[in-house]
Amino acid sequence: MSAVVIPPEPRRLDAPPAVALAPAAAARPSRTFKRLQAELRGLVGKAIDDYAMIADGDRVMVCLSGGKDSYTLLDLLLSLQRSAPVRFELIAVNLDQKQPGFPAHVLPDYLTRLGVPWHVIEQDTYRVVKRVIPEGKTMCGLCSRLRRGALYRYAAENGITKIALGHHRDDILETFFLNLFHGGKLKAMPPKLLSDDGRHIVIRPLAYVPERAIVRYARAREFPLIPCTLCGQQPNLERERAGRMLREWEREHPGRVESVFAALTDVAPSQLADRRLFDFHALEARREGARALPEIEFAE
Numbered sequence: 259m260s261a262v263v264i265p266p267e268p269r270r271l272d273a274p275p276a277v278a279l280a281p282a283a284a285a286r287p288s289r290t291f292k293r294l295q296a297e298l299r300g301l302v303g304k305a306i307d308d309y310a311m312i313a314d315g316d317r318v319m320v321c322l323s324g325g326k327d328s329y330t331l332l333d334l335l336l337s338l339q340r341s342a343p344v345r346f347e348l349i350a351v352n353l354d355q356k357q358p359g360f361p362a363h364v365l366p367d368y369l370t371r372l373g374v375p376w377h378v379i380e381q382d383t384y385r386v387v388k389r390v391i392p393e394g395k396t397m398c399g400l401c402s403r404l405r406r407g408a409l410y411r412y413a414a415e416n417g418i419t420k421i422a423l424g425h426h427r428d429d430i431l432e433t434f435f436l437n438l439f440h441g442g443k444l445k446a447m448p449p450k451l452l453s454d455d456g457r458h459i460v461i462r463p464l465a466y467v468p469e470r471a472i473v474r475y476a477r478a479r480e481f482p483l484i485p486c487t488l489c490g491q492q493p494n495l496e497r498e499r500a501g502r503m504l505r506e507w508e509r510e511h512p513g514r515v516e517s518v519f520a521a522l523t524d525v526a527p528s529q530l531a532d533r534r535l536f537d538f539h540a541l542e543a544r545r546e547g548a549r550a551l552p553e554i555e556f557a558e
Contacts, residue, residue: 291478294471294474294475294478295337295475297471298330298334298467298471298472298475299334299337299338301464301466301467302334302335302338302463302464302466302467303338304466305449305462305463305464305465305466306338306461306463308449309449309450309461309465310450311420311449311450311461311463312342312344312346312420312461313344313346313419314344314345314346315344315345315346315419316344316346316347316419316420317346317347317349317416317417317418317419317420318335318346318347318348318349318418318419318420318421318422318461319349319351319409319412319413319416319418319420319421319422320332320335320348320349320350320351320422321351321352321353321409321421321422321423321424322350322351322352322365322369322376323352323353323424323484324352324364324365324482324483324484324485325424325483325484325485326472326473326475326476326481326483327424327425327426327429327464327469327472328423328424329476329479329481329483330424330464330467330472330475330476330479330481331422331423331424331463331464332348332350332374333475333479333481334463334464335348335422335463336348336372336374347375348374348375349374349375349376349377349416349418350365350369350374350375350376350377351376351377351378351379351409351412352365352376352377352378352379353378353379353381353405353408353409354378354379354380354381355381355382355404355405356380356381356382360484361484362378364482364484365378365484366378368481368482377412377416379408379409379412381404381408409421410453410457410458413458414457414458418458419459420459420460420461421458421459421460421461422460422461422462422463423460423461423462424462424464425447425462425464425465426462426464426465426467426468426469426472427464427465427466427467427468427469427515427519428468428469428501428504428515429447429469430446430447430449430462430465430519430522431446431500431504431515431518431519431522432497432500432501432504433445433446433447433497434446434518434522435500435503435504436496436497436500439500440496444530444532446522447462447465448462449461449462449465450462468515470508
């Protein structure tokens with residue numbers, strides 16, 4: 259395993275990256291990009307505030323996969339860190355799963371030049387997944403559990419107080435529909451989560467950010483993206499079908515996706531059918547209590 263790398267002097271967080279990853283990254287930001295960045299900063303800042311994701315003194319581990327979402331998450335958190343009303347640390351952590359052809363130098367090079375503390379966990383989860391999951395079956399479930407275990411272990415051993423993941427609004431909605439269609443549950447990804455063992459708090463600062471905005475942002479920043487060759491071999495995943503459904507709604511019924519997400523934040527338990535969330539047996543008693551109240555006469 260590599261050691262944590264602490265840069266001697268962080269770069270200015272309100273400026274474009276100090277390293278020229280590509281000509282566009284070094285060029286003066288356009289007004290279009292500035293508007294996009296401001297929009298994303300606002301959405302991330304609102305999510306952090308709404309769900310009390312980051313507190314003063316937090317040591318936040320940003321899980322960096324090499325995909326557009328986690329690059330965007332790190333970029334925006336670095337930008338917000340300078341102006342935040344609380345002080346918090348950021349450390350970028352990547353899990354090298356030993357997938358064949360994985361360019362192990364890309365993330366360390368990028369993070370070192372960016373001026374961010376970073377660490378790479380090396381664990382051969384690729385071989386485990388390939389051995390356990392039959393050919394043609396979905397690998398994401400086991401892969402995700404193994405990744406989560408490695409990241410949780412690192413967090414516990416290194417004083418991490420918050421674990422930041424790059425799931426965005428569309429990921430949350432895809433999960434909601436997967437649970438609805440295939441699991442029979444009204445369940446999604448919460449913006450903030452306490453792990454099952456009660457030891458870790460997971461946050462999703464991109465919870466309000468639509469994927470299309472992240473695609474534009476990552477393209478403008480020209481992040482050195484690393485594709486996942488493991489799940490990339492599975493083109494017919496149910497999650498991808500749910501994503502296509504959301505994208506079709508976006509095109510054909512503008513506003514529908516936003517409305518569905520808004521519904522996740524405005525739940526009326528008495529209008530559903532979950533007896534654990536609402537006491538339906540108590541309705542008779544509540545009615546009798548209301549009948550016993552004296553009627554109020556209003557003067558004309």
